[in-house]
Amino acid sequence: MGSKPVTNVQEPGDLDRKDGIWSCNTLEKAASLIQSHGPLHLLNYVQGEFQTTSSTKPPYIDSYEPKTGTAYAKVPCTQPDDVEAAIRAAKLAFPGWSKTPCAERSRYLRRVSELIQEHRELLAVWESIDQGKTIERARIEVDRAAANFSYFSTFILHEQTAARMVDSAWLTYEHRSPAGVFALISPWNMPLYLLTWKIAPCLAFGCTAVAKPSEVTSMSAFLLSSLFKKANIPAGVINIVFGDGPTTGSTLVASSLINGVSFTGSTATGINIRRMVAAQINKHLSLELGGKNPTLVFSDAMSNGHRDRTISVAASAAFENQGEICLCGSRIYVERAVYDEFVQSFTDYVSQKYTLGKTVGAVASLQHYAKVRSYLQLATDEGVTFKLGGVPDALDNVDSTGGYWIAPTILTNVAPTSALQKDEIFGPVVTITPVDSEEEAVGLANDSEYGLAAVLLTADGGRMRRVGEQLEAGLVWVNGWLVRELGTPFGGMKSSGVGREGGEYSRDVFTVVRTVHLPAY
Numbered sequence: 001m002g003s004k005p006v007t008n009v010q011e012p013g014d015l016d017r018k019d020g021i022w023s024c025n026t027l028e029k030a031a032s033l034i035q036s037h038g039p040l041h042l043l044n045y046v047q048g049e050f051q052t053t054s055s056t057k058p059p060y061i062d063s064y065e066p067k068t069g070t071a072y073a074k075v076p077c078t079q080p081d082d083v084e085a086a087i088r089a090a091k092l093a094f095p096g097w098s099k100t101p102c103a104e105r106s107r108y109l110r111r112v113s114e115l116i117q118e119h120r121e122l123l124a125v126w127e128s129i130d131q132g133k134t135i136e137r138a139r140i141e142v143d144r145a146a147a148n149f150s151y152f153s154t155f156i157l158h159e160q161t162a163a164r165m166v167d168s169a170w171l172t173y174e175h176r177s178p179a180g181v182f183a184l185i186s187p188w189n190m191p192l193y194l195l196t197w198k199i200a201p202c203l204a205f206g207c208t209a210v211a212k213p214s215e216v217t218s219m220s221a222f223l224l225s226s227l228f229k230k231a232n233i234p235a236g237v238i239n240i241v242f243g244d245g246p247t248t249g250s251t252l253v254a255s256s257l258i259n260g261v262s263f264t265g266s267t268a269t270g271i272n273i274r275r276m277v278a279a280q281i282n283k284h285l286s287l288e289l290g291g292k293n294p295t296l297v298f299s300d301a302m303s304n305g306h307r308d309r310t311i312s313v314a315a316s317a318a319f320e321n322q323g324e325i326c327l328c329g330s331r332i333y334v335e336r337a338v339y340d341e342f343v344q345s346f347t348d349y350v351s352q353k354y355t356l357g358k359t360v361g362a363v364a365s366l367q368h369y370a371k372v373r374s375y376l377q378l379a380t381d382e383g384v385t386f387k388l389g390g391v392p393d394a395l396d397n398v399d400s401t402g403g404y405w406i407a408p409t410i411l412t413n414v415a416p417t418s419a420l421q422k423d424e425i426f427g428p429v430v431t432i433t434p435v436d437s438e439e440e441a442v443g444l445a446n447d448s449e450y451g452l453a454a455v456l457l458t459a460d461g462g463r464m465r466r467v468g469e470q471l472e473a474g475l476v477w478v479n480g481w482l483v484r485e486l487g488t489p490f491g492g493m494k495s496s497g498v499g500r501e502g503g504e505y506s507r508d509v510f511t512v513v514r515t516v517h518l519p520a521y
């Protein structure tokens with residue numbers, strides 16, 4: 001396979017061409033394009049135009065298709081000079097965009113939402129190719145990306161401000177203005193959804209941005225930039241640069257022209273970013289980081305009428321998107337009275353419902369495959385019981401692997417102190433541990449450096465609140481998982497992050513507030 005660029009990829013704003021990426025609305029067509037053309041070259045989107053990087057020979061990062069192990073795209077590793085040019089473009093666009101009336105900004109966002117919906121299948125196809133997720137999962141996330149834009153397009157039309165009186169002599173009110181230029185940095189597990197979860201509120205509240213998707217999964221951001229162009233978003237309001245963390249991401253974060261950073265990714269990188277901006281005291285910082293989330297199963301949740309839901313919720317929390325969602329429940333604690341029954345029913349259900357290549361995709365990268373595999377090797381070394389799954393083959397040749405496939409894996413007899421119970425594995429791996437009391441369940445659930453999410457499975461109404469309110473997690477679901485209302489605060493406790501996003505919480509991230517005091521005369 002050669003490496004010549006696909007012609008129309010150099011003109012990605014041209015959505016009408018019949019023979020390029022924009023006509024690939026099935027997995028088969030996309031596979032055939034990759035086969036016939038070789039690696040697709042992505043381009044940055046800066047100042048409303050697609051640009052190659054300024055260096056004559058830009059360094060590229062190979063991007064692999066996880067289901068086949070094929071290097072299928074070349075992602076520019078944007079160098080500091082080009083990152084700074086993108087930041088300047090966003091800075092230049094800020095005065096105009098921040099003063100654009102809400103109704104007009106709302107219309108732009110609404111148009112982007114419509115365009116995402118119009119290209120639903122195509123975006124889902126490339127997201128599935130790029131990330132390894134199933135096409136069904138990709139469709140859900142494309143719909144949710146469209147919803148991010150439609151939600152914030154209407155949110156800004158219904159804003160209210162708080163006003164108070166002081167001794168009948170003074171009227172005070174809160175006045176908000178856009179905070180400036182933002183760095184929006186997203187990870188590789190839900191690429192389009194998580195990037196739009198940042199871009200939509202950022203633009204809605206009048207800020208401009210330079211966004212950087214993960215170098216592992218850049219394709220949907222590239223396609224999205226064409227939709228921004230088609231929606232006529234003014235030049236410079238949203239810029240997308242590609243590249244890695246150390247070169248591209250850190251230049252973006254550290255720039256003194258950047259007024260705020262919204263980041264989703266690992267806790268290690270979140271700590272790094274916090275360090276980088278420590279001296280820039282006014283920089284807004286929103287960090288949504290890792291999780292090692294507990295699922296608690298009580299005996300009453302296994303009674304007739306509840307059992308099926310309990311099993312299916314625990315399973316989707318563990319294995320949706322191959323376990324590559326920061327909210328996944330990867331530690332299950334089960335009341336001892338129903339432990340054997342739960343383990344058996346859960347294992348049967350997962351082995352029937354979660355089939356590799358059908359309902360379970362490939363993990364996102366060779367590097368991530370190696371990481372998840374190392375934990376499964378550790379499980380073997382520790383003498384843990386594999387109820388399902390095993391240690392997959394070691395892969396060392398990226399171009400001849402046939403893909404990064406890890407079967408759903410269920411582990412029992414895992415010590416509470418094991419790294420399997422402590423570390424964010426971020427793959428299709430779950431541990432199940434018996435508990436003897438509600439108190440022990442809560443204690444083990446909270447025995448984690450993370451505090452992002454928790455699932456509580458019970459039929460006891462009193463326990464729902466009693467336990468739910470003790471769990472050290474930013475999001476607690478009772479008898480469900482991943483129910484999302486975009487106005488609710490989203491974010492984690494402990495090492496799972498700083499700040500909350502969603503609705504008015506996103507408004508706090510992207511605006512500055514002043515209190516104005518008016519005399520009564």
Ligand SMILES: NC(=O)C1=CN([C@@H]2O[C@H](COP(=O)(O)OP(=O)(O)OC[C@H]3O[C@@H](n4cnc5c(N)ncnc54)[C@H](O)[C@@H]3O)[C@@H](O)[C@H]2O)C=CC1
Nearest residue numbers: 186187213214244245249250265266269289290326424426
């Ligand atoms: N949402 C979550 O909870 C996620 C958790 N992870 C966890 O992190 C582990 C490592 O995955 P990575 O891809 O290495 O995550 P990462 O946190 O390094 O990458 C996330 C994003 O941050 C960028 N980045 C990395 N270093 C940066 C820096 N110094 N400055 C600015 N941006 C930077 C990356 O280019 C990417 O866009 C995974 O195995 C998983 O356990 C990874 C992705 C998402």
Ligand SMILES: O=C(O)/C=C/C=C(\O)C(=O)O
Nearest residue numbers: 189264324325326327484
């Ligand atoms: O909002 C959701 O449904 C999912 C969010 C997931 C993340 O933030 C993540 O995996 O990082």
